[in-house]
Amino acid sequence: MPTIAQIAAQVRPLIREVQAEQVHRDRTSAAPPRIVDVREQNEWDAGHIPGAELIPLGTVAQVAPEKLPRKDESIVVHCAAGVRSAVAAYQLQQLGYTNVSSMAGGFSAWRELGLPIEAPLTRAQLDRYSRHVLIPEVGVEGQRTLLASKVLVIGAGGLGSPAAYYLAAAGVGTLGIVDSDVVDVTNLQRQILHSTDRIGEHKAESAKRTLQALDPDITIAPYVERLTAGNVDRILASYDVIVDGADNFPTRYLLNDASVKWRKPVVHGSVYRFEGQVTVFKPYEGPCYRCLFPEPPPPELAPSCEEAGVLGVLPGIIGTVQAAETIKLLLGVGEPLVGRLLLFDALEMSFHEVKLRRDPKCPVCGEHPTITDYIDYEGFCASPADWREQHEAVAGKTA
Ligand SMILES: [Zn+2]
DSSP: OOOHHHHHHHHGGGSEEEOHHHHHHHHTSSSOOEEEEOSOHHHHHTOBOTTOEEOOGGGHHHHHHHHOOOTTSOEEEEOSSSSHHHHHHHHHHHTTOSSEEEETTHHHHHHHTTOOOBOSSOHHHHHHTHHHHTSTTTHHHHHHHHHTOEEEEEOSSTTHHHHHHHHHHTTOSEEEEEOOOBOOGGGTTTOTTOOGGGTTSBHHHHHHHHHHHHOTTSEEEEEOSOOOTTTHHHHHTTOSEEEEOOOSHHHHHHHHHHHHHHTOOEEEEEEEBTEEEEEEEOBTTBOOHHHHOSSOOOGGGSOOHHHHOBOTTHHHHHHHHHHHHHHHHHHTOSOOOBTEEEEEETTTTEEEEEEOOOOTTOTTTSSSOSOOSOOOHHHHHHOHHHHHHHHHHHHHHHO
């Protein structure tokens, strides 16, 4: 069988060739030609002529009738060096196209002349994210989306560590990390962003060092502060998705109220000994945290990791599920855990799912919300009954 180069040599006298400078002049003219790139997807991804369209050589005959419906249109085909495009130009001529030329020297000639090139990802990004780019649901476009995305991780602890680690590795372009704590030796059994030499360092700063070592090109914004009613609007404002790895109820309720206010999805996770749960709170599309838990449980029924203990690997599993849900939300693929609570049991090694519904009487996202501003979250979580009494008294006065 003859090679492409042999075929090209045979057909070259039968086709018209055009120089790259001429193509560049024509493409900025009043009647620009259609520029068809007949290279392969991976070559296209590494850089292409702005405004060109990709029709790999092997598909030309098949897709030309649909993609190039006008046979008298001015068409310039090009490849890397002018070999494949000579064959493509000949194929198109045989199909009845009357105004086709092949760009001599191909994309190499174009590049050597310093003419404009559009590259969705840099060579380094194509290499780093090559296993994402291979997945049709991600691809170059999806990776660009991730690189342009901003995710806020609440807590650089057990859940925040694996979640932030994988999100950084996935190329989420901006990661905010909120944590006012410092690294303690008891954290190291599960909080994998930190290390022994960081004991005493702020977790948000330690997280930044680890994540930046993984990928120096993404932006890590550490917030060495506790989320409060006073700073939540400022901190949340620029983020697309929030990962909740908080370890206390006041922060969870505050985060819920703020995320409903700003309509930002929260990927929620929690752990207890061998058990964990994950769900996605997408404001007004599914329930919010308050729809499920109008009030925090009494402290004796909801011990913290510090009180109850947790299997070190458990937040790794749950935090990684949170990272997966976050990436799905950013890419708009798959079925996120909206209205679904995923329950994991490490002893049984089982996942179960429970359907969740919005509560029309929810005080925040319900039909007649009664909590329309930030509240005293510490007071509310310390004694919901006392807080309710006071809140109703105040609401009654202002009504
Ligand atoms: Zn709600």
